[in-house]
Amino acid sequence: MIRNHSRNVNVLKRILVMIVIIFLLILMWSGYVLWKINSVHSSDASQPAEVGIILGSSMWGDVPSPSLKERLDHGLKQYNEGKFEQFIVSGGLDQPEFNFTEAEGMRQYLLDHGVSDEVIVMENEATSTLENLQFSQLIMEQRGWTSAIIITHTYHGMRSLEIAKFLDYAHPLLSTTDSKVLSMPYHKSREILAYSKWKLDECLLRLGFKSLETVNNPT
Structure with missing residues (x-):
């Protein structure tokens, strides 16, 4: 006993x-x-890139959320300063009942702020950062573009740049903006979890246990 x-x-x-x-x-x-x-710091973009990729964030109904507007405003600033020549706006449908994808909402916002439709390309399918960059890369390949600036929030920049490098972007640049509308303790905590998941996925991808298709569409 x-x-x-x-x-x-x-x-x-x-x-x-x-x-x-x-x-x-x-x-x-x-x-x-x-x-x-x-x-994380923005890259030193001494030479302009061909395209600026604005990574999607949530829509509020038919218009970009305040956080997405921050990314768009930063992209507009970079574009007006001559940092890139074309936009890729990347993001799919947030909710089934929404009328517009993130990319469509972003395109309209840029049009409303004086950007010509000829320099905006929409990527309407992505539902994650990996898909944002993977699908945008396909657009770049189709159009013969080789240089890109990734535009997002500062807290999100490190993971975005690592994913771009994993996907073999040619010398990807990063341009980030701080947020005045998001709660950083909350979003940085979420980003720690998202980054941890990405590192696990990256390990499984490199070892051949997963493919990009299974990471994007888990069963």
């Missing part, structure tokens, strides 16, 4: 030690990712 009690206590101690170790590892990883998120 005493021996059984002692064994149970030892097992419980081991379980508690494992829980503490796992918690500390998660805490260390989260701190490392947060440091990477906070360390």
